[in-house]
Amino acid sequence: MMRRLLIWLLFAGVLALTATARYQPGWLQTDILALAGDSSVSPDVAGAQRKLNAQLQGGVLWMLVAPADNAAELAKATEVLAQKLRASPSVTSVQYHWADSAGYAKEWKTLFPLRQQLLVPADRYRLLHEPDKLVQRQLAALYGPEGAGLDLQHDPFATFRRYFSDGPQLATRVYGQIPVQQRNDRAFTLVQSTAMSTRLNGQIDTPLLKLRESLKQWAAQRGMTLLSVGAPLHTEYAAAGAQREIRLIGGLSMAAICLLSLLVFRSVRPLLLSLFAIGSGIACGAATVIALLGHMHILAFVFGTTVTGLAIDYAFHFICNRLRPGPVHDGDIMPGLTLGLLSSCLAFFALALTPFPLLRQMGVFVGAGLIGAWLTVVLLFPLFLKLRQRPLEFAARLPQVRPGYYTAALGFLLLLGVASLPRMEFGDDLQLFYQPPQFLADDEAQLNRLLPSRAESSYFLVHGGDWRELLQREWKLTGYLQSQQTAGVLEDFQSISERFPPEDVQRANWQLLRNFYGSAPVSEFYRQLGYGTAETQQLVSALQQPFRQVTLQDWLAVAGRQYAGLWLGCDTGGCASVVRLFGLQHSLPLPEAMDGVEFVDPPRAIAAVMSQQRDLLLRLLPLVALVVLAVVALRTGLRRAFNIVALPMAAVTATLATTILAGSPVNLFHVAALLLIFGIGVDYAVFCQLSPASERSYTLLAVAMAGITTLLGFGLLALSATPALADFGLTLGVGTTLTMFLATLFFAKAVEEGNR
Amino acid sequence: MRILWASAVLCLVASLSPLASALAPEQQQVLRTIEARLQTAPQMLGRFEQKKTLPMLPRPLLSSGVVALSQDKGVSWRVQNPIASHRILSEEQAGGDAMARQIAYPLLQIFRGNFFALDDLFDVAAKAEADQWRVTLTPKAESIAKVITSIEVSGDDKIEQIRLAEANSAVTEMQLLDLHAVRQGDPALSAEFDSPQQEQ
Numbered sequence: 030m031m032r033r034l035l036i037w038l039l040f041a042g043v044l045a046l047t048a049t050a051r052y053q054p055g056w057l058q059t060d061i062l063a064l065a066g067d068s069s070v071s072p073d074v075a076g077a078q079r080k081l082n083a084q085l086q087g088g089v090l091w092m093l094v095a096p097a098d099n100a101a102e103l104a105k106a107t108e109v110l111a112q113k114l115r116a117s118p119s120v121t122s123v124q125y126h127w128a129d130s131a132g133y134a135k136e137w138k139t140l141f142p143l144r145q146q147l148l149v150p151a152d153r154y155r156l157l158h159e160p161d162k163l164v165q166r167q168l169a170a171l172y173g174p175e176g177a178g179l180d181l182q183h184d185p186f187a188t189f190r191r192y193f194s195d196g197p198q199l200a201t202r203v204y205g206q207i208p209v210q211q212r213n214d215r216a217f218t219l220v221q222s223t224a225m226s227t228r229l230n231g232q233i234d235t236p237l238l239k240l241r242e243s244l245k246q247w248a249a250q251r252g253m254t255l256l257s258v259g260a261p262l263h264t265e266y267a268a269a270g271a272q273r274e275i276r277l278i279g280g281l282s283m284a285a286i287c288l289l290s291l292l293v294f295r296s297v298r299p300l301l302l303s304l305f306a307i308g309s310g311i312a313c314g315a316a317t318v319i320a321l322l323g324h325m326h327i328l329a330f331v332f333g334t335t336v337t338g339l340a341i342d343y344a345f346h347f348i349c350n351r352l353r354p355g356p357v358h359d360g361d362i363m364p365g366l367t368l369g370l371l372s373s374c375l376a377f378f379a380l381a382l383t384p385f386p387l388l389r390q391m392g393v394f395v396g397a398g399l400i401g402a403w404l405t406v407v408l409l410f411p412l413f414l415k416l417r418q419r420p421l422e423f424a425a426r427l428p429q430v431r432p433g434y435y436t437a438a439l440g441f442l443l444l445l446g447v448a449s450l451p452r453m454e455f456g457d458d459l460q461l462f463y464q465p466p467q468f469l470a471d472d473e474a475q476l477n478r479l480l481p482s483r484a485e486s487s488y489f490l491v492h493g494g495d496w497r498e499l500l501q502r503e504w505k506l507t508g509y510l511q512s513q514q515t516a517g518v519l520e521d522f523q524s525i526s527e528r529f530p531p532e533d534v535q536r537a538n539w540q541l542l543r544n545f546y547g548s549a550p551v552s553e554f555y556r557q558l559g560y561g562t563a564e565t566q567q568l569v570s571a572l573q574q575p576f577r578q579v580t581l582q583d584w585l586a587v588a589g590r591q592y593a594g595l596w597l598g599c600d601t602g603g604c605a606s607v608v609r610l611f612g613l614q615h616s617l618p619l620p621e622a623m624d625g626v627e628f629v630d631p632p633r634a635i636a637a638v639m640s641q642q643r644d645l646l647l648r649l650l651p652l653v654a655l656v657v658l659a660v661v662a663l664r665t666g667l668r669r670a671f672n673i674v675a676l677p678m679a680a681v682t683a684t685l686a687t688t689i690l691a692g693s694p695v696n697l698f699h700v701a702a703l704l705l706i707f708g709i710g711v712d713y714a715v716f717c718q719l720s721p722a723s724e725r726s727y728t729l730l731a732v733a734m735a736g737i738t739t740l741l742g743f744g745l746l747a748l749s750a751t752p753a754l755a756d757f758g759l760t761l762g763v764g765t766t767l768t769m770f771l772a773t774l775f776f777a778k779a780v781e782e783g784n785r
Numbered sequence: 786m787r788i789l790w791a792s793a794v795l796c797l798v799a800s801l802s803p804l805a806s807a808l809a810p811e812q813q814q815v816l817r818t819i820e821a822r823l824q825t826a827p828q829m830l831g832r833f834e835q836k837k838t839l840p841m842l843p844r845p846l847l848s849s850g851v852v853a854l855s856q857d858k859g860v861s862w863r864v865q866n867p868i869a870s871h872r873i874l875s876e877e878q879a880g881g882d883a884m885a886r887q888i889a890y891p892l893l894q895i896f897r898g899n900f901f902a903l904d905d906l907f908d909v910a911a912k913a914e915a916d917q918w919r920v921t922l923t924p925k926a927e928s929i930a931k932v933i934t935s936i937e938v939s940g941d942d943k944i945e946q947i948r949l950a951e952a953n954s955a956v957t958e959m960q961l962l963d964l965h966a967v968r969q970g971d972p973a974l975s976a977e978f979d980s981p982q983q984e985q
Contacts, residue, residue: 098902100905101904101905101906104905165868165870168868168870169864169868169870169872171837171839171846172835172837172846172848172864172867172868172870173862173864173870173872174835174862174872174874174888174892174957174959175872175874175888175889175892177888177932177933177949177951177955177957178932178951178953179839179955181839181841181842182841202887202890202906203887203906203926203928203929204905204906204925204926205925205926206926557867557868558842558843558846559842559843559844559846560842560843564843
């Protein structure tokens with residue numbers, strides 16, 4: 030007997046050692062785009078996404094709003110708000126002056142010598158088509174009331190000043206160091222803060238949301254409104270919600286499972302052993318994935334863990350078999366256990382052969398997990414399971430039905446499934462994972478009304494062989510985006526090349542200004558200001574600057590951080606940058622194929638990956654069924670194998686039909702649940718078919734226990750507020766119920782057959 | 786955030802400065818006297834003559850035209866001589882030039898005789914004599930003080946002169962002539978605000 034324990038320990042030891050040797054930090058990936066396979070998402074996109082996420086993830090933007098005539102009070106309150114934020118432990122940094130004066134002075138100093146080659150698009154247009162307007166504009170400024178700070182010597186037409194201060198055109202007043210913006214009858218200030226990352230330590234705590242609540246009250250007392258947006262608020266809300274749910278649902282189901290197990294087996298041991306078997310299975314699955322693949326995605330881990338829960342079937346069948354009176358006959362249950370394992374295992378290992386990361390990881394994880402759990406049941410249960418025997422006769426008391434009923438039910442469910450398939454609709458959306466609460470959505474909507482130029486989550490990714498090519502390609506894109514801006518599709522965009530154009534554009538700008546300075550309207554301008562001809566010539570020639578070559582690196586060294594943040598850097602494969610979009614009114618018509626330009630819409634990309642994985646799983650389900658059929662047929666013959674596979678197929682198709690008929694679009698989580706239902710169905714069917722008449726009550730008890738625990742463990746997820754989990758739980762609930770119904774019907778039929 | 790960027794440009798080279806300090810009581814009294822003397826109306830129409838002296842220029846730039854004031858729409862400034870140009874300064878002014886936006890707001894408040902509103906942005910020094918009063922505004926924010934040294938306003942029952950002194954020793958002097966109240970919907974006043982503006 031001790032030999033079994035030794036074999037188990039040896040197996041566990043070898044696996045643990047291999048996994049430790051192959052272990053690398055970060056083996057559990059969370060980036061969903063990593064699942065897309067190599068073809069559809071380039072490493073650049075993932076890199077750009079990570080960089081942008083890092084910029085966005087920690088940021089919380091606070092907006093303090095007051096009536097427009099209260100601007101000075103608002104500025105003072107903003108100072109207090111910033112101090113309050115700074116004092117909070119959940120905020121790490123606060124910016125509200127935004128007068129990074131040394132930085133701007135440095136940028137001005139570097140760029141001012143390039144004043145003849147840097148232009149805003151509007152001025153470039155004027156120089157090309159209506160240079161007179163530039164003269165008129167400057168004369169109006171000189172003769173008008175508010176022209177100040179004019180530099181007639183170096184920048185007489187203010188083209189550089191406009192270039193340098195180019196930005197959105199909102200009314201701004203500076204109180205002390207605090208810029209106050211105005212829109213309609215509201216004045217507002219902005220405070221940018223960085224929040225501590227949410228700690229998932231089992232405590233349901235929402236420090237940031239509490240801070241937001243108390244600051245909102247503080248602002249309201251002053252007749253002001255405080256609005257806040259930022260990923261950390263949502264993260265905190267979602268994390269708190271998830272933890273509350275896990276506590277409630279997890280606690281409820283765990284309590285119910287324990288209670289059920291204690292009632293039925295009248296001992297703690299079966300429960301502890303079953304949990305140990307599943308735990309071993311999950312550990313074995315994770316270790317095997319680490320040893321073979323090196324890493325896995327959290328989604329594969331979660332689905333995999335759930336499916337590995339199948340292993341509780343093995344445990345319950347073993348335990349129920351021990352309830353039978355008479356000498357211990359563990360051997361009787363072995364064919365069923367082994368066939369159940371072989372069929373499920375091969376089916377999941379088949380998934381592992383596909384080239385798709387999620388399926389491969391899930392396949393390896395579940396296959397190895399089931400083996401681990403099976404080994405634990407087969408090797409350790411005989412040693413440690415001590416149970417009082419109990420005669421069970423309830424299978425005989427099942428209502429008697431004709432054999433045709435079971436076949437009819439199978440046929441009906443299969444037909445229902447097939448009939449509803451054409452009505453299947455799909456939907457994979459990020460909202461499956463998270464739906465923002467109304468109070469945060471309201472803040473965001475209000476803030477967007479005052480500050481329409483907030484960055485969109487979609488962006489363009491531009492590549493080039495070197496920085497020069499990159500700037501060229503970006504510039505071409507910039508032209509397209511300007512046309513979209515004019516068409517009203519887009520409020521604004523931000524690109525490196527808009528601020529630092531490619532060299533040929535800078536040269537063209539330089540030439541434009543050179544020609545302009547030498548033109549008659551400019552001479553006329555100076556004459557109008559009172560200069561003589563000789564003086565005018567002197568002034569004009571002093572304006573001409575030599576063309577200066579500046580590398581992108583030189584510029585980046587002084588560039589404002591909102592531009593520097595767009596630069597992704599260079600490696601052996603070339604250079605990459607991001608072009609950010611602001612205030613997208615409706616979906617952007619994508620440009621004709623431009624070299625090295627890619628539109629990235631993360632929510633849509635994630636939805637696409639989920640759809641892709643869903644389709645794959647759905648298509649592979651029949652393949653899995655075929656593998657199971659083949660494996661079972663080797664042991665039982667083809668006819669019985671068909672009988673066995675028919676049960677899970679009927680349950681799966683009927684569950685799918687229920688989802689379709691309920692009108693919900695089928696998503697990845699439905700399909701993952703279907704896979705689990707199939708596994709459960711195969712196990713039930715195998716045990717039903719293989720169990721001799723004398724053991725039926727015990728098999729039925731095991732099936733019922735396994736089914737009820739699955740329902741309790743995962744079916745309760747249907748109560749989750751997260752749509753993805755609710756879908757998963759609901760599908761699993763329907764599927765498990767159907768499977769149990771069919772298994773019971775099978776036994777009822779069998780009883781009738783036995784009576785004859 | 787681009788808006789922050791634009792406003793930050795204004796704060797080009799600036800150090801921390803304390804926020805607005807309240808006016809001394811005696812200054813408040815003087816300002817109240819001035820505001821009481823000023824005969825402002827929701828709509829006013831008049832003429833202006835402007836003289837801008839720039840250090841670089843051989844001679845001052847003289848201009849003249851029509852000025853119109855509306856409580857709702859702001860100030861219309863139409864230059865008729867020696868060139869034709871037109872600007873409307875308003876509360877929510879949004880133009881291409883960041884510095885012009887900083888000057889438009891105080892000008893608007895001055896035209897309205899609303900000196901108390903400027904207390905937060907400027908140090909306000911007021912002096913009232915029998916026949917004339919004078920208010921001197923000095924920017925509090927260093928970023929603005931780098932461009933504007935002071936704005937001096939003088940007048941009696943009406944604002945008569947505004948003198949804008951810049952840090953680069955440029956001086957703009959605006960004389961307001963024949964400023965008179967008009968009723969709401971006055972066609973001459975409406976015409977001022979309805980006609981197109983000079984491109985910024």
